[in-house]
Amino acid sequence: MDRKTQKLLTAFEEKARALGFDGVKIAAADSIPEAGERLRHFLDKGYEGSMGWMAETADRRYSPQALWPEVRSVIMLAMNYGPGSAPHEHPLAHLADKTSGGISVYARHRDYHDVIKGRLKELASFLVSRSGGDVKVFVDTAPVMEKPLGEAAGLGWQGKHTNLVSRDLGSWFFLGSIFTTLDLPPSGAERDHCGSCRACLDSCPTNAFPAPYQLDARRCISYLTIEHPGPIPGAFRKAIGNRIYGCDDCLAACPWNKFAEAAREAKLIAREEMITPKLADLLSLDDTAFRQLFSGSPVKRIGRGKFLRNVLIAAGNSGETELLGKIEALLDDADALVRGTAVWALGQLSAQEDFQARKTAALRVETDETVRSEWLLAQS
Template identity: 80%
Template sequence: MDRKTQKLLEAFQAKAETLGFDAVRIAAADGIPEAGERLHQFLDKGYHGTMGWMAETADRRQSPAALWPEVRSVIMLAMNYGPDDAPENHPLAHLKNPGTGGISVYARHRDYHDVIKGRLKELASLLVSRAGGDVKVFVDTAPVMEKPLGQAAGLGWQGKHTNLVSRELGSWFFLGAIFTTLELPLSGAERDHCGSCRACLDACPTDAFPAPYQLDARRCISYLTIEHPGPIPAEFREAIGNRIYGCDDCLAACPWNKFAEAAREAKLIAREDLTNPALTDLLELDDADFRKLFSGSPIKRIGRNRFLRNVLIAAGNSGDTDLLDDVRIHLGDPDETVRSTAVWAFRKLAPADGYQAEKQKAIAQETEEVVRAEWLAGTS
């Protein structure tokens, strides 16, 4: 590496640290030759579920050059969002209190797309001002294979749960990518350090891993609570427990997390009100309340109806009959998915005679088949 390039990378690294990034590595644009084949295998098995955009963009997704032919190097950056050591902030603390809702650690912060993209643009501007060339920045908003690129760049390796794992950051970090036409020195790929460990696989509540390094999104709680439209299949509802947005079980189980540190305050601050919120409060949200509560949060993107569907499943699993009145209100919700999920939750919490009384009133006037089917799934 010549002195000019070295000084460029040193300046880039220093700026990245100032902006809150914890690691910077570089991969070749053609550094993930096997990713396209693996993607098509994933799609051929239908593991992407209703995420049709993955199939639609598969050809552009399979390599950086397929997305942007001029790219020569990919700078991959990691930003830690690890939770602190307080017991109430543990990723799975909600499991001990079924009256609360579990929100994935990453979603307790401001939407990472907004946080990281602006900072990547600052770094890209520095790169162009110092060395020229063209750049493009990406934060999970384009058909980019961030995790394979992260491994090719040396940020970490894709663990058996398919997420990227770092020896320094564990499982808790966001990824960002800067594509550039510059030829930059490569950092070298990271090797797999999972060994015989299968803690992440065994931790999955819904058996979403057909085999190590394979994920069937159709069984994944993160997919079911975020991406899946309509009612959640009945076979997964009890296993979801009180996870109302995403699922951190496989990430939290990774032994490499013992080397991770909590995110520095200068980068990301988790919202206390999104750490294990009470279900009774969430069940009262109308659309305006939902938008206000989740302003600036990634949760806002799924909308009130899908979120309330998740909260109703948590309520049904809570065993807390004090939530019965809050659930009953949603038996008349305008949205059929909310209404049908409320039927399921009501059936779980209500005494048999109370359920039958509500059923007789509702079934006579219900016109949506998905809701009628939920009522009819109950005892006769």
């Protein structure tokens, strides 16, 4: 590497760290030739579930050049969002309290898109001002294979749970990328350090890993609680427990987290009310209160209906009959998805005689076929 390039990259990394990034590495644009085959296997198996956009954009995902033919180098950046060290901040602390809900660590603070995108643009402008060329920035907003690129650049390696793992940051970091027409020296790929460990695979409540390094999203609680559009299949409802937005079990199980530190970016430090919120409070949310509570949060994107679907499943799994009043109030909700899941939750907690009386009355007036099906299947 010549002195001019070295000086540029040193200044660039200093700027990146000043903007809150915790890792900066470079990959050649043609460094992930195997990624396309892996994606094809994933799609051929139907593992993407209802995420049809993955197949629709597959041709542009296979390589950075397929998305932007002029790209020569990809700068990959990591930003740590590690949880705090207090006992209640542990990613799985909610599992011990069935009256609360678990929100994935990545969503307990500001939406990472909002935090990272602007800083990527500032960093990209800094690069162009120093060296010229053209740039494009991405943070989970385009058909970019961030994890294979992160591995190729040396930020970490894709673990057996398919997420990127770092020797410095564990499993808790976001990825962003800057595509550039500049030819920059690659940092070198990171090798796989998983060895014989299968802690992440064994921790999954729904057996979503058909094999190491393969994920069937249709069985994944993160997919089911965030991406899945309708009623959650009955086979997974009990296994979801009280996870109401995402699932961190496989990430939290990784031994490399012993090197992880709490997030240093203020906007990625968890809001207290997002760590272990009470189900009773969440069941009372109307649309206005939902939007207010989750303003600026990734949770807001799924909407009240899907969120209350998740909360009702957690309520049904709680064993807490004190929640019955809140659940019964949602049997008349305007959203059929909410009504249907309220039926299931009611069936989990109420006495059979009480449930049957409710069922008889409800079937006289309920017109939505999905909700009617929930009444007919519950407690059967």
